[in-house]
Amino acid sequence: MVNIAVLGLGTVGSGVVELLKLNEDAISKRLGDEVCVKKVLVKNLEKKRSELVEGKVTDNFNEIVEDEDIMIVVELMGGEEPALTYIKQALISGKHVVTANKEIISKHGKELFNLAEEHDVNLLFEASVAGGIPIIRPMKNCLAANKIEKIMGILNGTTNYILTQMTDENKSFDVALDEAKIEGYAESDPTDDIKGFDAARKIAILSSIAFNTRITSDKVYTEGIDKLDLLDIEYAKELGYLIKLVAMAKKHEDKVEVSVVPILLNKEHPLCGVNGPFNAIVLEGNAVGRVMFYGQGAGKMPTASAVVADIMAAVRSDNGNKLYCTCYNELDVMDPGLSRTQFYIRLRVKDRPGVLSKISGAMAENEISLSKVFQKHTMNGTAEIVMVTYEVPFKNLQEALEEIQAYKQIEEIASVIRVEEES
Numbered sequence: 001m002v003n004i005a006v007l008g009l010g011t012v013g014s015g016v017v018e019l020l021k022l023n024e025d026a027i028s029k030r031l032g033d034e035v036c037v038k039k040v041l042v043k044n045l046e047k048k049r050s051e052l053v054e055g056k057v058t059d060n061f062n063e064i065v066e067d068e069d070i071m072i073v074v075e076l077m078g079g080e081e082p083a084l085t086y087i088k089q090a091l092i093s094g095k096h097v098v099t100a101n102k103e104i105i106s107k108h109g110k111e112l113f114n115l116a117e118e119h120d121v122n123l124l125f126e127a128s129v130a131g132g133i134p135i136i137r138p139m140k141n142c143l144a145a146n147k148i149e150k151i152m153g154i155l156n157g158t159t160n161y162i163l164t165q166m167t168d169e170n171k172s173f174d175v176a177l178d179e180a181k182i183e184g185y186a187e188s189d190p191t192d193d194i195k196g197f198d199a200a201r202k203i204a205i206l207s208s209i210a211f212n213t214r215i216t217s218d219k220v221y222t223e224g225i226d227k228l229d230l231l232d233i234e235y236a237k238e239l240g241y242l243i244k245l246v247a248m249a250k251k252h253e254d255k256v257e258v259s260v261v262p263i264l265l266n267k268e269h270p271l272c273g274v275n276g277p278f279n280a281i282v283l284e285g286n287a288v289g290r291v292m293f294y295g296q297g298a299g300k301m302p303t304a305s306a307v308v309a310d311i312m313a314a315v316r317s318d319n320g321n322k323l324y325c326t327c328y329n330e331l332d333v334m335d336p337g338l339s340r341t342q343f344y345i346r347l348r349v350k351d352r353p354g355v356l357s358k359i360s361g362a363m364a365e366n367e368i369s370l371s372k373v374f375q376k377h378t379m380n381g382t383a384e385i386v387m388v389t390y391e392v393p394f395k396n397l398q399e400a401l402e403e404i405q406a407y408k409q410i411e412e413i414a415s416v417i418r419v420e421e422e423s
Contacts, residue, residue, distance in 0.1 A: 002031070002315050003038040005064040007086060008077035009053065012100055012127070013040070015304030016074060017052050020311075027308070031315050039064050041077075041086075065089050072314050074307060075099040084108060091115040091123065096314040100127035100307055106201040106217040109208065110327065122317045124310035129202045130155060130279045132302025133295040137313070139209050139283070140326070146285030148210035151249040152420075155202040155260075157277035157297045158186045158193035159225050159245045164275045166233050167242060173228060185277050195224035196245065196260040203247035206281070207258050211251055213329040221259040221336040228262060232346060232415050235386055236264050239344075239372070242272045243417065255334040261418055264344050268423030337395030342371065342419035344388050345401075348412040351383040355409045359385070366400040368392045382411060388419060 006013050020027065020035055028034045040053045041061055049057060064070055065086075073090040075097060077083045084104050090097050092115065099105065104112070105125045116123040126136045130153075139148070154160050158180055165176035177194065180186035192198045200220040208215045225245050236243050241264035249258040265272050270292055274280040279297025284290050296302035349355050356373070363370060369390040376384040389397065401413055 002033045002035050002072070003067075003070045004035060004072040004074055004311060005039040005041065005067075005070045006037055006074045006076060007041040007061075007064075007083070008075070009040055009042050009049065009057075010076065010078070011300045012303045012307065013074075013076040014050065015300035016076065016307050016311075017050065019301065019304045019308050021052055023308075027312065031312055033315060035311060035315070038070055039067065061086055061089070065093050065095070070095060072096045072098060072311055074311060075101060076307070077101075078103075080104060080107070087112060087123075088115060091119055091121055094119050094121055096122045096124070096317065098124045098307055098310040098314060100125070100303060102128040102198070102201040102205065106204040109205070110214050122314050124314055125205075126310050127303050127306035129205055130281060130293070130295070131157075131297040131299060132305045133279055133281065133293050133297060134306070134309075135206070135281055135293050136209065138293070139206070143283065143285055143288060143291075146287045147251075148283055148285050149251055150284040151203070151206055151210055151247070151281065152271060153199075153203065153206070153247045153281035154244055154271055154274050154279050155199040155247045155281070155297065156193050156196075156245060157279055158190060159196075159199070160274065160279070161185045161277045162194070163225060163228075163233075163243060163245065166228070166230060167237075168275075170230065172230060173226065194226045196222040199245065199247045199260040203249055203258060203260060206247075207249035207256060208327055210249060210283070211256050211329065211331060212326050213256065213331040214327045215249075215256060215258060215333060219258065219333040221261070221339075223261045225262055227415075229415065231384075232344070232417065235346070235376070236344070236417075239264070239388065240267055241265055241344075241419065242267055244271055244274075246271065246420075252334060254331060256331050257334040257339055259336065259339070264417055264419045266421055266423045269420065335395075337393065337398065339394045340391050341394070342389050342391050342421065343397055344415070344417045344419050345386070345397075345413070346415040347385045347387075347404075347410065348414055349383055349385055350409045350411065351378050351381050352409055355383075355407075356385065358407055358409070359387075359404055362400045362403045363387075363389070365403075366396045368396055368400055384414075 162176040204217040280294040372388040
């Protein structure tokens with residue numbers, strides 16, 4: 001009998017309890033042990049609960065951490081505190097910890113892994129990045145013989161759902177966001193999703209593992225999707241692209257480039273086929289080449305699937321097979337201004353002779369070559385100009401746009417979006 005405690009009985013916590021019951025025979029046979037939920041930590045003892053946890057709920061964490069029969073603590077509370085304190089106390093008390101908490105892992109992973117190693121226990125966090133998609137353990141085990149060169153991923157289902165609605169149904173951002181809330185894909189406060197913060201935490205975790213260096217989410221250059229316009233989606237289609245919010249990490253000798261930004265992707269790119277609330281991660285290794293992981297990146301049972309798999313791994317790890325921190329490098333995160341890529345730019349300008357010439361001159365002064373330039377709609381004396389550059393350092397473009405913005409003929413620099421040509 002393996003006793004566990006679950007901290008939090010929300011969507012994922014209740015899913016874990018249900019899945020352990022649903023597949024208990026298969027889990028027991030695969031482990032050679034029965035997994036039993038002994039305690040469940042909740043805030044409100046008076047709230048009606050499932051019969052699966054009858055007699056097991058408590059609002060006192062000490063009952064869990066001081067119980068020597070509990071082998072594994074499963075943290076599914078979310079947020080930084082008190083979850084971080086509880087995880088530390090559990091590790092110090094010699095209990096394995098399983099968590100889906102991307103905020104804690106991305107901010108405090110190194111400290112917690114050191115604690116786990118010091119007390120000879122495991123800290124497992126498969127569900128923290130992509131819900132039910134297995135990615136952490138494959139990177140640490142199956143792809144361990146590779147040098148990972150690049151990661152590209154759609155790591156947030158809310159933003160991907162919104163962009164799919166905007167692309168396929170021609171819905172505005174606000175309408176698509178409201179629909180995402182109704183469908184349960186977006187929280188009442190969707191800031192972390194639409195601003196890219198959620199995906200930034202996830203790519204920080206993945207890039208730390210991929211490049212064996214500690215990268216925290218505050219080092220990730222981040223842009224959200226809340227400023228995207230249907231016009232950009234329409235023009236992107238005309239140019240042969242789709243817009244996705246992409247988390248990306250690349251290795252550059254002794255530096256790591258890491259970002260979460262909207263990108264115009266070549267329609268042949270595998271991530272362009274990832275729609276709705278689904279997630280996907282594309283990895284490139286120097287031996288394996290390109291591999292892709294795809295599936296439901298959130299949701300009750302998909303996330304519970306990853307959590308229960310970690311619980312099973314923690315049981316097996318009691319024989320000494322533990323996954324400790326592999327951040328043995330100390331690589332710097334590259335200045336975002338040095339990132340080289342192509343850019344899509346949409347400008348609203350006064351429809352006057354010589355305007356395009358001035359814009360092109362500013363680009364040339366900053367060593368920026370233009371791949372495509374065309375004028376779209378003209379209305380009430382205002383013209384819309386769309387440009388796509390060749391590959392250029394971001395800082396060069398920023399300097400050029402600062403100069404262009406000062407021209408009195410420029411009404412608005414409406415959009416600046418990165419472009420990925422590779423398919």
